[in-house]
Structures are given as structure tokens and as C-alpha cells.
Amino acid sequence: METTVVDEGLTKIDACHKAQETTIIGKRRPKIDAWPKAKGTTIYADDFTMPGMLHAKVLRSKYPAAMILAIDTGKAEALPGVHAVLTCKDVPNNNLRAKFGQSTDVGSNFEGLYRVLAESKVRFMGEAVALVAAESLKIAEEALDLIKVDYEPLPGVFDPIEALKPGAYRVGESESNVVSRFKVRKGDVEAGFAAADVIVENTYRVPFGDHAYLEPESGVAWVDEDEVINIRVSTQVIEHFRTVAEVVGLPQNRIRVIGTWLGGGFGGKEDITVESFLALLTLKTGRPVKLTYTREESLLAHGKRHPYIMKYKTGATRDGRLVALEAELISDAGAYTYLTPWILLYSTVNAAGPYNIPNVKVDTVSALTNNPFTSANRGFGAVQPNVAYESQIDELARVLGMGPLTIRQKNCLRQGDSLATNFKFDRYVAVAEAAEKAWQALGPVPESQDKNIRIGHGLAVGMMSYGRLTFLHDSSRCFIKLELDGSVVVRCGVQDLGGGQASTLCEIVSEELGIPLEKIKIYIADTALTPLAGTTTATRMLYMSGNATLKTARELKQRLLTKAEAMLGARAADLQIANECIVNPVDPEQQITLKEAIDACATDGIELFYEGQFNAPFTEVPTSEIISGPTFADFTFGCHAVEVAVDVDTGAVDVRKLIACFDVGKAINVLNVEGQLEGGAIYNMGYALTEDLIVEKGYLKTPSFSEYLIATSVDVPDVETIMIESGAGLGPYGAKGVGEPADNSIAPAILNAICDAVGVRITTMPATPERVFWAMQEQQQKSRQ
Amino acid sequence: MELQNEITVSVRINGTQFTAAAAPEESLLEFLRTRAMVMDVKCGCNKGDCGTCTLILDGQPVKSCLVLVAQANSKEVWTVKGMALDPLMQALQESFATHGAIQCGFCTPGMLVTARSLLADCPQPDRAAIKEALSGNLCRCTGYKKIVDAVAAVAACQASARVQGGRCRVWKQQ
Structure with a gap:
């Protein structure tokens, strides 16, 4: 597969930009939509x-x-x-x-x-x-x-394993119940396991999940x-x-x-x-x-996160080196295909995690059932295998008597390493750094003050792509126009989910054109009037539309500087644009206002608008079940470390400390990035502990927020965020995407902490008090025998 | 006796009297959104689980989906928009915006109303008390930390403003 495109010009300009100080980018700043939302004037x-x-x-x-x-x-x-x-x-x-x-x-x-x-x-x-x-x-x-x-x-069929059996009830009219199958093959797993000193085998089950956005x-x-x-x-x-x-x-x-x-x-x-x-x-x-939709209808009618059954076998040598991983993943596609094949592909590529493992065999399959259909949910097929591989490595560490940080540092991917799918990381891979920082921030395990409370620490790392699958040939566009009074209109078909998607583009324009945010007006999300920017999904908006905006803003900046060059008799390369002025920093006498430059451009018929397009790297659509080569442009790496208190009388788990450490590349707006990291962690804390969309024989048993329990303010710890800014991202200024990666790795970190606290390995999520309690009972009985 | 299938309700909404016909089973939330066109009160679940429809009814925060509009007859309702000139609400709005306590913003009107009620009753709550007070208002985006930070900042600022006799501002333009 050939990788093409990548904006050479952009990369070069980025290198120059690093030397300069930013005025807007990298600050903590309220996003533009915060004010109307606070006043209650946003029209949903x-x-x-x-x-x-x-x-x-x-x-x-x-x-x-x-x-x-x-x-x-x-x-x-x-x-x-x-x-x-x-x-x-x-x-x-x-x-x-x-x-x-x-x-x-x-x-x-x-x-x-x-x-x-x-x-x-x-x-x-x-x-x-x-x-x-x-x-x-x-x-x-x-x-x-x-x-x-x-x-x-x-009769219907409600279990993907049943649905895959010969002669099973056909969910559709003619099509097979099999939606997709993918494989990863690297090395020889049989030989790998033969060389292993310890092997851990477990089957993990993760449930349906609902998005539970508050707006139906x-x-x-x-x-x-x-x-x-x-x-x-x-x-x-x-x-x-x-x-x-x-x-x-x-x-x-x-x-x-x-x-x-x-x-x-x-x-x-x-x-x-x-x-x-x-x-x-x-x-x-x-x-x-x-x-x-009513809330009940929303819970019933939109796609859910895929439940998975994941059989994992992981082998390591006595000194903690991973030698083989074999995984079989079965996902429940529900009644219609929707995004299932793509999500299964994500799971396939992510199945072995961010680790160097010489021998890997992954088989994934997804089946139609008569359950609610499943589709995209924050984490898009990366979060399910993450639960499994991070539980597995924790179990290996336990068997080997090794610390959770040590075993991860020993095996994790670093720059220059490759995934089992043969995707090579040419850029910085922050897994080891993130794990170390998060684990250190957690500190020592405190003494429990109550005899029924056991305290435990857990660690889990994660990786997830940002940007869509490269065979989708993704692109985004942005239009910017300078008005005669020095204000700016931006048009970009970005959908804003609340993550600061639109505001970030304004911040980029402000940074590049030296125009204050108050003078920038953005129009978004209109197929008739705004250039199409693609979907706000796949953690792609900053990467794709951020780059399109950057490219467009820099084109206009160049036009203004060229005009200023003529007006000031200075070289454009020596001029800077800031605070609505164009100035030569060496000779401040050489200075004009931005408005003067705009006026001059307008008089001379120089176009004061531009629409730029950014293309992601393109690859071909996979034609084989065996997945190999670049399926994504890049990944975001991170880690969660948690402290839990488990009540041995009830099985209730309280997350008392939660550290999220991520390589964000470059934080465009620190407040927004923290928001994603905090919100993402709590989103999947619910996945780990309380959110259980129960479907019995196809009937939804949790039709409201009285049954489907998302976290309230009293259930959550204050998430502590640590940002690594490697500048290694493909987004503007070296940024990476964080929206989805932010909810990866928190669930297994909690499961690992529960295991640390009470010695039981929860393999079926969510880890409700009942599940934890009965797992402890079972273990006590075993130890008595 | 003939069953009455329409009632006339008169509610003072954000300082203005509003009278309209309503169904007997109609909730205050439905009345506000469909008859009075008060759209800053949101509907997230319509059964009291999420708190997005929180408003002030005769001085008390209530989930308006759980109140029959008949119960609000001759009473006074305040929503976020109506409290635009209230200094405590303004301080909270500014604090929410500047602390990053707003992502999608759908829970924000209800959250602000609840937070204002808390600070009006209990000017210096600790973090645990803030979390307790907000626990009936769900937020799916933020993980709550920044919301609690925003409320705590106003509480702290109020305390110092009382000492210094000044107005509460929680943020300075960078």
C-alpha cells in the first residue's frame, strides 16, 4: 500500500513556527461558545x-x-x-x-x-x-x-456466538449473520508460547454502552x-x-x-x-x-457501543518479556451493520496494544443479532480490546511478581517500533513516559482507615488513532475572508459537539493573522454555505480542519505580508503579524496596521479570501482479511492511574484518585484539552463500574437514566490531568487528537486497581458491587478448599 | 359532571406575567417550552433523572418536568435568562465559562440555577457540599471537576468580596 499526500509545505512552516512564541495557542481560554451557552441563548x-x-x-x-x-x-x-x-x-x-x-x-x-x-x-x-x-x-x-x-x-438470535453457528436464525432477509472478519498474523504464536515461562488466559466480556448525551x-x-x-x-x-x-x-x-x-x-x-x-x-x-426523541426512545433507537467477548492468551518469559499474544474477539453488531466493520477493524489493529510482541495472532469477527444495533461510541473499537490486553499484562505482572509500571516499560512500543500490523511509528511514542508520570503522580497506597475498606492502585496504558481510516481518503476545507474593517469571517462545515471544535479554529486564525478572537466570526455546519469539513468523529476535527484552517490562514497571511513588503520596503520574511499590525521586529519603525494592508490589498484587487483543503494520507481499501500496513495516520498514547477503595462487605468500588496522562502533541487550548481528558476519564469510569445497558432476549431492560447509571458529581474523583506536549502530532502546531483516546485505558486501570485491592480479577464489566462481591466470595471459597 | 380537559394557568415567568390554556396533565417544563417559548430550560429525560430542566419556582430549585403546570399557577418562575442581571448568577456564568465548566452546554442552564441556589443559601460550601448540591444535575461531558471548580471559585470570591466590599470577578482577560 502506498502512502501519498501529506502537506509538505505545512510541515516546513510548522518547523519555523516552533521558534516563535504563540499569543493565543497553548493558553487557557474560554471557548467562543461558552458565553452564549452560559447565558442560555444557544439555540439547540x-x-x-x-x-x-x-x-x-x-x-x-x-x-x-x-x-x-x-x-x-x-x-x-x-x-x-x-x-x-x-x-x-x-x-x-x-x-x-x-x-x-x-x-x-x-x-x-x-x-x-x-x-x-x-x-x-x-x-x-x-x-x-x-x-x-x-x-x-x-x-x-x-x-x-x-x-x-x-x-x-x-425466535430471533440474541448472542453473537449463537448467531455464528451453522443453521442459526437469520437476522436479515438474505445476508449471512457474519458482518466482518479480520486477522493479524505476525511471527509464530505456537513457537512463542512454547518459549514462554508464564501464560495467562482469560475471557473478557464488555457490555453494551449508551452515549447518554443529555440532548436527545x-x-x-x-x-x-x-x-x-x-x-x-x-x-x-x-x-x-x-x-x-x-x-x-x-x-x-x-x-x-x-x-x-x-x-x-x-x-x-x-x-x-x-x-x-x-x-x-x-x-x-x-x-x-x-x-x-424521548429519552426512552433515544436509549432504544440509536446505536450502542459493541459488546465484545474477548478470549486472550498472553505469554511472557520469566524476566517479563512478552513473547506471544493470541486473541479472539467476537463483537455483537446488533440488528444492522452500520459502522461495525470499521469498528471491528479498529479493534483488530488495537488488539495487541502498544506493545512489542514478536508473535501475534488475532482473529476478530462480528455477527448480526436481534439486539439493538451497535455503532460508533467514543473509543470506537479501541476501548474493548484495551480492557483485555491491559488486564492480561497486569495478570502477567502479578504472576511474575513484577510491578505494573516495570512490565509495561519493558514491553511498550517506542519510536521506531512497529505494530503487529506492520505500522511503523516514525514519531515519538509516549507510552513509557505517560505510564511513568501517571504512576508517580498516584503516589504510595495509603493505609485504609476502615476495616471493611481495601485500597488498591491500578495502571493501564492505551493507544488510539486520531483521524479516520486512511482508506476513506479524508479531507477538510476551510474558507476565510478578511473584511475591510479588519474583522474576519470563517466558514467551515465543522460540527461542534462541545469539545471546542469551532473555537479552536478561531484560535488558529487569531494566532496566524494577529487578529483578536472578538473580531473573528465563524459559521459552521451548513452543507449549503460552509465548505465541507467532514465528520466530527474519529477524533479528527482538530487534525483535519485545524490543518485546513492553518493552511488557509497562512495563505492570507502571506498575501498580507507580500503587500506589506511593498508598502514598507522590508522583506516579507522579516515581518511579523501580531496585534493587528505588521511589523519588522528588528526595526519597529517599519510598521503598518493590518487594516492598512487590507485596504491596500482591496484597492489593488488582491483576493482577501481563500478556501484551503487539507488531505490526510491516503491508502487503498483493504482487500484481504489479514490487516497489514498503515490503516491510520497516527496514534495518541496515554495512561490512566487510579486509586480505588473497595468495600469488602458490599463490593462497592469508589474511585478516589484518578490520574490521566496523555501526549497531546500540543495543547491548542489548555482548558479544552483538560476538559477532554477529564470528561473522557469519567465517561468510561462509568463503563467500568456502573453503566450496564441490559438487553434480555432483545428487550431493553434499562430504558432510562434511573436504570442506566451514568456518573453524578458525587461519584467522581477530581481527575488530575498531566499533559505531555511532544509536538509529534500531525495536527496544527504538532497537536494530536484527544477526544476519544481520553476514555481509553481508564476501565482496565480500575479493574487492575480492584484486583490490587481485593485480589479478584473482574473479567465481566461493569464491575458492579454484586459482581465484585460474588467474585470475592468465590475466591474465599476456593481458598478454603 | 363534565371532565375538564383544559385549564387556564397564569405564571409569572422571569418577571412577566404569562397566561395560557394548558392540559391538566401538562408539566411546567412542557408549558414553558411549548406555550411560553422559554427555551433556555432544557428537556433531557422528562422524568426527573437528569436535572437539565431545573429552574426556580417560588424561590426553590425544582425539576420542572416533575411539576404540574397547575401547581405553578399564580407562582413565580425564574430561569437562567431571567437572572441575567443577578450579580451572583453573572459571577457563576463568568466562572463557568472561564473554568471550562461548559462543553456541550446542554446541562448548563440547570446546573447554573442549582449552583446559584446553593450559593444563595450556603455562601461558603466546601467541595463535598458543592458536589452534593449538584448531584441531581447530570453532565456527560466534563467529568464535573471544572463545574465544581467554577462554583468553588465564586464561593471563594464572594467571601473575599464581602471582606473588601467589592464586586465578585473571578477571571481576568489573559
Whole structure:
């Protein structure tokens, strides 16, 4: 596979830039959207209304597996105030190949069926069956009750291992239950294990997870005077407009998606949510339509984090060198494919972790079941194997009587090393440094003050890519225009999830053009008006759009400097741009205001706008099940170290100290980076301890926040963050992405700390009090025998 | 006797009297968002789990999804937008923004209302008391540390402002 592109110019300029001091970049600074959010003036998706707006509701399947024999919508349609009742027969293109914002064709191995409304065979409980639009929400709800659906329940299959057996119930109409299979092969694992002094074998199970963003899925759509369907929606991917166009059978330029400031995303708003439904209903009724999910509906209807069953066998020599790793991963894709193949590919590449292991054999497979469909969730297939490989290495250290830091330092990847997939790290690899810093910050284990409380320390490292899979040929664009009064307009199709995505771009513009943030106005997330910047997913926005913005800002900067050169009789290379002035630092007499330079450019017809594109490295779509070569542009490395207190009477685990240490490359805005590291750690602290989306025979048993327990303020320690700034990232100023890597490695760190405290290895997450308690009981019984 | 399926409710919202017809089973939250168009009160779960709809009803913080609008009849409601001129709310807003306590911002209005009630009742809470007070308001983005930092900073600042007789400012432009 050939790696191409990489912006040479950008890298060179970055090298020069390092010598200079930054004025905005690297500071702690409130992001631009903080103020309106604090004042309560931000208009989220559901806060938007239009005159004559109808309200939509979705009828959802009450069975996880069933045939739909008939749907009678007559009574619902006759209800006064109802304007539309739609079923699959009303959808111009009900079945299509799902795209996820990528503009390249990546083939059927990496794209699955996207079905708008259930037809004939229902695949999961909560699957959309019919749509209603009515004058009020109340009427729409009443109409749902009047739609009569005749179901014939089917047996279904609810366990991916069962689903993979020959003769298993077929989830879909024709396709096999197997979604994808991948492999990694390096060395000879049999020989490796033969040479091992110790071998640890375990099977790990991780559960479904929900994103639990506080803003449920929502949007408003309308047809405008030019017959364009406008969809104002809370989404991580405005580029779903192409799929929506296909669904309704209109050209792509007749669908406009306007992304709102999101009330959280975490991957859960990466797939299409309400967009197609809204487009169909507004087309049918000619009226604006709003659709907002209830919390219960949100928990039921959007993709979950994949549960995995992970069989691991890891061998080491007496002195703690890893010699072989064999892993078999099975993921539950749920009822539809969505992003499962990509996520499984992430898991495959990450399966052996950031370690040098001479012999590696990884087999991964994903199966359809009649469970809720699974798709993107912060950590995207990297977090599941991380739980397994970091538990394994901890067990090896225990058997060998070695410290958790020592065994990791002995085996972890360093610059110049390669993954088992033969991806070579030419840049700094911070695993060892992060582990050491986090472990040191944790300090010694304190004495327990209560006889029923045991205190333990745990460590886990992690790696995760930032930027999309390189075979997706990812790119981003940014447009910048200098106004005559010296203010700036930025247009970039970035979706802002709350991570400071838009603000960071303004900060880059401010830094490069020497214009204060107050004078920069950014327009985001509009497929009609902002240059497309790709998805806000895959921890890619700073890397991709940050680079596009940097490139664009530097082009305009060059134009201004060239003009100043002529005006001042100085060399452009000697001039600096700061505080709305262009000045020669050696000869401050040589100085003009930025506005003077802009005026001169305008007078001479020099373009005061530019749209720049940044391309990630491109590779070919994998054609073999064996994964090899560069599948990602780069990785972020980090570590979590935790102190837990385990109550031996109840099994309850309290995380008392939590250190997150990450190589962020360069912190563009320290406040935002800390926010990601703190929030990410707590996000998956819940994954480790309390968040259990329980699905029994396809039925969701945890339909609200009373059952699905995310952390509250009293459950959390104050996360301590340590940032390493290696400058080794591919993003602007050497930054790496941190959004998703931030939630990696916290879960196994907690499991390892529990083991340190009470001596039991929890292999099934979450480590609820019951699980920990019974594991301790079982161990006591074993030791008595 | 005929069943009444519509009631008339009059609520003083952010200082302005608002009267409208409502369904008897309607929550205060629904009334505010769909009839009074008060959109800074958010709906995250509609069953009292998340706290995004927290507002002040007759001086007390409540989750408005759990209050029938009939219960709010002739009462007074304050939301974040209505408290724009309140010095304590302003200090909290500034502190939230400058401490990075706001990411997606969806929990922020409810969080601010709860924090203001805490500081109004208990001007110098310790971290544990702040966490306790905010425990009914979920936040999925921040991990809570920066929110607690923001509230603690205002509490500390209030204390010193009382001593010095000045206005509470928690942040200086860098």
C-alpha cells in the first residue's frame, strides 16, 4: 500500500513556527461558545420552531424479531390533526448502502444496509415501523396508538456466538449473520508460547454502552421557496445529506443540512437519526416538521457501543518479556451493520496494544443479532480490546511478581517500533513516559482507615488513532475572508459537539493573522454555505480542519505580508503579524496596521479570501482479511492511574484518585484539552463500574437514566490531568487528537486497581458491587478448599 | 359532571406575567417550552433523572418536568435568562465559562440555577457540599471537576468580596 499526500509545505512552516512564541495557542481560554451557552441563548435543535410546524412521532417495533404481516394506518390517518402517516411503502428508497460522510466508495465490505423503515422482517425492538406528523405532539402520539401492526413473532438470535453457528436464525432477509472478519498474523504464536515461562488466559466480556448525551436526538425540517429540503438537526455528520437525498429520491443539491450546536454526541449522533424521517414528512406535508426523541426512545433507537467477548492468551518469559499474544474477539453488531466493520477493524489493529510482541495472532469477527444495533461510541473499537490486553499484562505482572509500571516499560512500543500490523511509528511514542508520570503522580497506597475498606492502585496504558481510516481518503476545507474593517469571517462545515471544535479554529486564525478572537466570526455546519469539513468523529476535527484552517490562514497571511513588503520596503520574511499590525521586529519603525494592508490589498484587487483543503494520507481499501500496513495516520498514547477503595462487605468500588496522562502533541487550548481528558476519564469510569445497558432476549431492560447509571458529581474523583506536549502530532502546531483516546485505558486501570485491592480479577464489566462481591466470595471459597 | 380537559394557568415567568390554556396533565417544563417559548430550560429525560430542566419556582430549585403546570399557577418562575442581571448568577456564568465548566452546554442552564441556589443559601460550601448540591444535575461531558471548580471559585470570591466590599470577578482577560 502506498502512502501519498501529506502537506509538505505545512510541515516546513510548522518547523519555523516552533521558534516563535504563540499569543493565543497553548493558553487557557474560554471557548467562543461558552458565553452564549452560559447565558442560555444557544439555540439547540429542539429549541427551534417555525410557524405552521407539525410534530412527528415514530412508531417502533415492540418485538425484537418478527414478521410484519400487515400495517393498517387508516384510523390514524382519519384522526383530525394528522397530516401524514408513512410506512416503508412511502419511502422512495427504503434500502440503501450506508455512507458515513466519506466521499470515496469503500465497497460492500465496509458499508452495510441502511433501512429507513422496517419492511416485512423486524430486526430489533424499537426499529422504526411508521412515521406520523400531526398538529400537536399529543395528536401524533394518539395516532401512533391507532396504527395497527400485525406481527408474527420470530425466535430471533440474541448472542453473537449463537448467531455464528451453522443453521442459526437469520437476522436479515438474505445476508449471512457474519458482518466482518479480520486477522493479524505476525511471527509464530505456537513457537512463542512454547518459549514462554508464564501464560495467562482469560475471557473478557464488555457490555453494551449508551452515549447518554443529555440532548436527545432532534431536528426540524422544512421545504423552502426553492424546493430545497432544509434539515436543522443535532448531528455529528452534516454530510448525511447525500444519503437523505437518495432516500427521498432528489438530487444532492436539493438537501441542505444545517447542524446545530450539539448537546453532546460521543459517536451516538454519527449515524443518521431523525434526518430521513424529517425529510420524508416535510416533503409529504409541505409543512415544517419537528421530531425530538424521548429519552426512552433515544436509549432504544440509536446505536450502542459493541459488546465484545474477548478470549486472550498472553505469554511472557520469566524476566517479563512478552513473547506471544493470541486473541479472539467476537463483537455483537446488533440488528444492522452500520459502522461495525470499521469498528471491528479498529479493534483488530488495537488488539495487541502498544506493545512489542514478536508473535501475534488475532482473529476478530462480528455477527448480526436481534439486539439493538451497535455503532460508533467514543473509543470506537479501541476501548474493548484495551480492557483485555491491559488486564492480561497486569495478570502477567502479578504472576511474575513484577510491578505494573516495570512490565509495561519493558514491553511498550517506542519510536521506531512497529505494530503487529506492520505500522511503523516514525514519531515519538509516549507510552513509557505517560505510564511513568501517571504512576508517580498516584503516589504510595495509603493505609485504609476502615476495616471493611481495601485500597488498591491500578495502571493501564492505551493507544488510539486520531483521524479516520486512511482508506476513506479524508479531507477538510476551510474558507476565510478578511473584511475591510479588519474583522474576519470563517466558514467551515465543522460540527461542534462541545469539545471546542469551532473555537479552536478561531484560535488558529487569531494566532496566524494577529487578529483578536472578538473580531473573528465563524459559521459552521451548513452543507449549503460552509465548505465541507467532514465528520466530527474519529477524533479528527482538530487534525483535519485545524490543518485546513492553518493552511488557509497562512495563505492570507502571506498575501498580507507580500503587500506589506511593498508598502514598507522590508522583506516579507522579516515581518511579523501580531496585534493587528505588521511589523519588522528588528526595526519597529517599519510598521503598518493590518487594516492598512487590507485596504491596500482591496484597492489593488488582491483576493482577501481563500478556501484551503487539507488531505490526510491516503491508502487503498483493504482487500484481504489479514490487516497489514498503515490503516491510520497516527496514534495518541496515554495512561490512566487510579486509586480505588473497595468495600469488602458490599463490593462497592469508589474511585478516589484518578490520574490521566496523555501526549497531546500540543495543547491548542489548555482548558479544552483538560476538559477532554477529564470528561473522557469519567465517561468510561462509568463503563467500568456502573453503566450496564441490559438487553434480555432483545428487550431493553434499562430504558432510562434511573436504570442506566451514568456518573453524578458525587461519584467522581477530581481527575488530575498531566499533559505531555511532544509536538509529534500531525495536527496544527504538532497537536494530536484527544477526544476519544481520553476514555481509553481508564476501565482496565480500575479493574487492575480492584484486583490490587481485593485480589479478584473482574473479567465481566461493569464491575458492579454484586459482581465484585460474588467474585470475592468465590475466591474465599476456593481458598478454603 | 363534565371532565375538564383544559385549564387556564397564569405564571409569572422571569418577571412577566404569562397566561395560557394548558392540559391538566401538562408539566411546567412542557408549558414553558411549548406555550411560553422559554427555551433556555432544557428537556433531557422528562422524568426527573437528569436535572437539565431545573429552574426556580417560588424561590426553590425544582425539576420542572416533575411539576404540574397547575401547581405553578399564580407562582413565580425564574430561569437562567431571567437572572441575567443577578450579580451572583453573572459571577457563576463568568466562572463557568472561564473554568471550562461548559462543553456541550446542554446541562448548563440547570446546573447554573442549582449552583446559584446553593450559593444563595450556603455562601461558603466546601467541595463535598458543592458536589452534593449538584448531584441531581447530570453532565456527560466534563467529568464535573471544572463545574465544581467554577462554583468553588465564586464561593471563594464572594467571601473575599464581602471582606473588601467589592464586586465578585473571578477571571481576568489573559
